[in-house]
Amino acid sequence: MRPVQESDVFHAIAHPARRHILLQLKAGELAAGALAEPFDMSLPAISQHLRVLEEAELVSVRREGRSRLYRLEPKPLREVVGWVDEFAKFFDERLDALGEYLDEKHGKRTRRR
Amino acid sequence: MRPVQESDVFHAIAHPARRHILLQLKAGELAAGALAEPFDMSLPAISQHLRVLEEAELVSVRREGRSRLYRLEPKPLREVVGWVDEFAKFFDERLDALGEYLDEKHGKRTRRR
């Protein structure tokens, strides 16, 4: 099918590092360096992840001295919410039966009374 | 960071074809062939996408004659819901101001009164 485009929100949140960055930004604006700290990854790598997030418009940046402060832009996440919401009724309807089915399938045998 | 593993739900829903397959399965069980039809893609390609969805436990399969019927398994989508819900409060708090900011940024100038 069509190639996954860079600006795709679903693609942007597919990577755990990028998801973690977004979580960090819940606390407020943060500099690139601060965002990079929890990761065992080079600064350029983080910079590139930030670029992906920026292109997906999940973050915005502003300069502050020599730092760049990143800010969370939650709007595009609505697309994700909208998509998963399509499945909302299935969470209610089938989930209990489903739970048992999956347990069975994976050999976590259900205690019989 | 750690490589994106195959079983990751976020990775599974990152591809538009896979998202579309899941939507198709909302209607009920469907054979691989039926699922493949809307796509301009070879059958093996779809089969591989189905494998990714299966590994993420977003679908289950059963044989029915020579068909394989795929069924939606919504459970793992809870992880996605859980994650985006972390940002719920930002949708309420900042979204109006944000909307204007983004419009400005992209030159969709706001009508001034």
Next chain:
DNA sequence: TTGACACTTAAGTTTTAACTTAATAATCAT
């Protein structure tokens, strides 16, 4: 104006993903 700081951009490598065609497997109908 020089040097340290906080980054980004460039360039190149390695890994993973996404396809293709060809071959194989299971089921069914004759």
Next chain:
DNA sequence: ATGATTATTAAGTTAAAACTTAAGTGTCAA
């Protein structure tokens, strides 16, 4: 048994993603 149907698995190609190190760009402080 043979052949058609429905699909998967194998094998190989191409493209995209995720990193690395090295070089470059502003900003600040002395």
